[in-house]
Amino acid sequence: MPWRGERDPYRVWLSEVMLQQTQVVTATPYYRSFLERFPTLDSLARARAADVLAAWAGLGYYRRARHLHEAARLVVREHGGRVPAEAEVFARLPGVGRYTVGAVLSIAFDRPLPALDGNVARVLSRLYALRASVREPRGAKALWTLARALVPMRRPGDWNQALMELGAVICTPRAPRCAECPVRRSCRALALGRVGEYPPIPARRAGEKVRRAVVLVERRGRVLVARREGPLLGGLWEPPGVDLEPGRHATAAAVRRALRAALAGLGVNARLTRSGHTVRHGITHRDIQAEVWRGEPLAPVRRTARLRWVDARRPAVALTALARKVIRAGQGAARSAADTRGAAPPGPHPPGR
16 A cells, blocks of 8 residues: 555545545555645645546545545645644544544544544444444444544554554454454454444445436547536536436437437537437446437537537546446447448358258
């Protein structure tokens, strides 16, 4: 892990933000490439939001990038470019929660603060046979209290990272490697023979089904994308589209009218045809089904603040994960159609016996 042993608070902070809801193996190349583009907090603060999102593209949970960028600007503007070492000050920055405060300040500044993530919560729940889940308010309160009582005054950053790694490598959710655990003799759940029962699994939130229709407009290897607005994925780019009412069938004519209206709002007039493809994508608790249409512009399409042509292979903007799937599906369908058109016609049947 390239951040292991790092004491630069900006780099520690970046690693902790990237590792939220993301595995180490996924975050590592993004961490390296992000630092190549924004090596210092000041360079991140001076960057355009679009460039930050583009550097984050593919990592998901883009609100993390927006918050980090906004926080970097505040640190430069209000704190002389130095990450605050005081917990109450650092906690006021956008996107900085209790875990981030404890992790960054304990590692970068030796502050004796706990850092309770899912891995640490699992270790503590099993070690003390504590029926508490970090996903529920009461359980989280009990686990934070325990974590705060255990954190040492000396080398608290090493302590927090050791607990995190113990949970990630040894005390795993399934098939924990108890025989290799350095604290197995003190583990109450192991002594009780009930390791798998800790921590308790809370009820899952019901999933939300989302239906969309999107238009794939292509021109000489470039794809037309629009910038999304609003709290959900705002600032990211994807082929123009509209949300459809879930649970109700919409006729092709109705979807076509809705898509034409959406395109007209972007200054685009196009002939629309159904592709017959549907792309599925999951994001947090949402299950998205996107009906893919093809668009043929009837007039030149000009680039605007909300609309642009991008190279499908190197888009240079932050595409949503759904956009990437839609573009791949469209290109795959185009290749299949080309292969079909290019196939040699069947020859004459050999005479029967």
